[in-house]
Each structure stands twice: as structure tokens, then as C-alpha cells.
Amino acid sequence: MVSPAPCSRSWSISEDSLKRYVQFASESCIQELLSASDSNRGIGINNGNDGWKVLTLENGVEISKRRSGNGSFHTFRSRWLLRSVSPQQFITVANAIDAAKQWDSDLVEARYIKDLDDNLSIIRLKFGDNSKPLFRNREFIVYERRETMEDGTLVVAVASLPKEIAAGLQPKQNNAIRGLLLQSGWVVERLDGDSCMVTYVVQLDxxxxxxxxxxxxxxxxxxxxxxxxxxxxxACPIDGDT
Structure with a gap:
């Protein structure tokens, strides 16, 4: 059973310190996402060295999982070959808020708390009492970082802030349970033609x-x-996209 002790501490830190922390933490998340995407490995191929186990493979869609060595929650990954969708099109919906809306329709609040940089933001996601069990009456304080790599690959990293920092930025309200998005995000790679390969990773507590x-x-x-x-x-084509 999972029963973490409630967080009663909060840390008040400067915006510069918060920015430095999030840049450091998100860099690690980005590297994990790039490793999970591994464009040199075909969809559906098990590589015993990387820890990923393919669960299902159908119509060019791979669902995999990786067990956590510390007994934590498994990390799950999907890899999709999207035809007739460019990376620029898909990246417009590859964000924390649009993903949360798809996780559960009873998303009662999704707002940006703070912009730390042009590509770095802090977001609050709040789910209601009518949500599915995984999200019922839960909230998440997450960062979102968007990067374009040298080869044009687009990466979006999303993960929770530590509970103490989150409590300092946004005190927990009412009886909401503050969950942790341990890691998540997208890697969007351009392919020949107007298509892309999308890798999506989630590990949630x-x-x-x-x-x-x-x-x-x-x-x-x-x-x-x-x-x-x-x-x-x-439904949201980009003018001039090829």
C-alpha cells in the first residue's frame, strides 16, 4: 500500500533559485526522455540492456514498461508513428494541460502559476471529486520545459516539483491530495514526408x-x-508547415 506522510513543510526560495533548480531537474528529465525514445531502435524491438519490456504492439503503436529498481512505480512508454502529422503540428498539443485533459475529463483547474523563462513554466493541475480513482481530488504542481535539439527533435519535459517547494509556491487547498508526476514528457522526431515519431513517457505516484x-x-x-x-x-494545422 502507498501511504506517504503528508508534507507539513514548505520552502520559500527566490525566483532565481527556483529557475536554477528547475533547469537542473528538467535537464535530467530531458536526457531520460531522449534515452527512452532511442531513434536508432525500431518499434517493438526488445533491448534487454535498456530495461524496457514491450507489452503490446499493434498498428505501429508500441506500449512498454520499465520496472523501477527502488520499488517505486513503473515507468510506461508509448511510441507512435504518426502519418500526416508534422512535429510542429503535434508539439502544439504536447503539453501538460492538454495531456491532463486526456487523462481525465474532470480536470477542474489547469493554470500557469509562473513563467520562469520563455520555455520554462510552473503549472497547477487540479482534478475534481468525480475523477477516476487515480486522479480523484488530486492536484499536481509541475514544471514544463520545451526544447528543440540540434537535429530538430522536439522535447517537452513535465514533472512535479518537490513537495516542499510546491508547498511554498502553492499551498495545498482544502482536502486535496497532492500527487507526484515523477517524470513525463514527449520526444517528437521528424520523419520523411509530413510525419513524425512520437515517444511519450509517464511515471506517476x-x-x-x-x-x-x-x-x-x-x-x-x-x-x-x-x-x-x-x-x-x-484540427489545428500550421500555416506553411511541410
């Missing part, structure tokens, strides 16, 4: 009293939202 096996089973479904995001992207 909802906190509260919930068996890990139940959480892992539900986490598996979180990486299956790319089809819905693809439809959103196709």
Missing part, C-alpha cells in the same frame, strides 16, 4: 492509500492518449 499494483495498471493507460492528441493536432 498519485499518493494517498492505493495499492501499487492498482496504480501501475492504471498508469499503463496514461500513455495511450496520443491518438486523441493526434486528432487535436490535425
Amino acid at each position: 498519485p499518493a494517498g492509500w492505493m495499492p501499487k499494483c492498482f496504480v501501475n495498471r492504471l498508469n499503463n493507460k496514461l500513455v495511450m492518449i496520443i491518438e486523441n492528441l493526434k486528432k487535436l493536432a490535425q
Whole structure:
């Protein structure tokens, strides 16, 4: 059972210190995402050295998981070959808020708390009482960092701030349970033609009293939202995109 002690401490830090911390933490997340995408490895191929185990492979869509060595929650990954969708189109919906809307329709609040840089923001996600068990009455304080790599690959890293820092920025309200998005994000790679390869990774700890096996089973479904995001992207074409 998962029963972390409630966080009663909060840290008040300067904006410069917060920015430095988030840049450092997000850089690690970006490297993890790039490693998970591994464009040199084909979809559906198990590589025993990288820890990923393919769970399903159908119609060019791979769902995989990686066990955490410290007994934490599994990390789940989906890899999709999207045809007739450019990286620039898909990246418009590859963000923390649009993903949260697909996770659960009872997202009652999604707002930017602070912009630390042009590509670096702090966001609050709040789910209501009618949400699915994984998100019911839960909130997440996350950073979102967007980067374009030298080869044109687009990366979006999203993860929770440490509880003490989050409490200093945004005190927990009412009886909400503050969960942790341990790591998540997208890697969007351009392919020949107007297509792209999208890798999406999620590792989530909802906190509260919930068996890990139940959480892992539900986490598996979180990486299956790319089809819905693809439809959103196709509905918002970008002028001049090729």
C-alpha cells in the first residue's frame, strides 16, 4: 500500500533559485526522455540492456514498461508513428494541460502559476471529486520545459516539483491530495514526408492509500492518449508547415 506522510513543510526560495533548480531537474528529465525514445531502435524491438519490456504492439503503436529498481512505480512508454502529422503540428498539443485533459475529463483547474523563462513554466493541475480513482481530488504542481535539439527533435519535459517547494509556491487547498508526476514528457522526431515519431513517457505516484499494483495498471493507460492528441493536432494545422 502507498501511504506517504503528508508534507507539513514548505520552502520559500527566490525566483532565481527556483529557475536554477528547475533547469537542473528538467535537464535530467530531458536526457531520460531522449534515452527512452532511442531513434536508432525500431518499434517493438526488445533491448534487454535498456530495461524496457514491450507489452503490446499493434498498428505501429508500441506500449512498454520499465520496472523501477527502488520499488517505486513503473515507468510506461508509448511510441507512435504518426502519418500526416508534422512535429510542429503535434508539439502544439504536447503539453501538460492538454495531456491532463486526456487523462481525465474532470480536470477542474489547469493554470500557469509562473513563467520562469520563455520555455520554462510552473503549472497547477487540479482534478475534481468525480475523477477516476487515480486522479480523484488530486492536484499536481509541475514544471514544463520545451526544447528543440540540434537535429530538430522536439522535447517537452513535465514533472512535479518537490513537495516542499510546491508547498511554498502553492499551498495545498482544502482536502486535496497532492500527487507526484515523477517524470513525463514527449520526444517528437521528424520523419520523411509530413510525419513524425512520437515517444511519450509517464511515471506517476498519485499518493494517498492505493495499492501499487492498482496504480501501475492504471498508469499503463496514461500513455495511450496520443491518438486523441493526434486528432487535436490535425484540427489545428500550421500555416506553411511541410
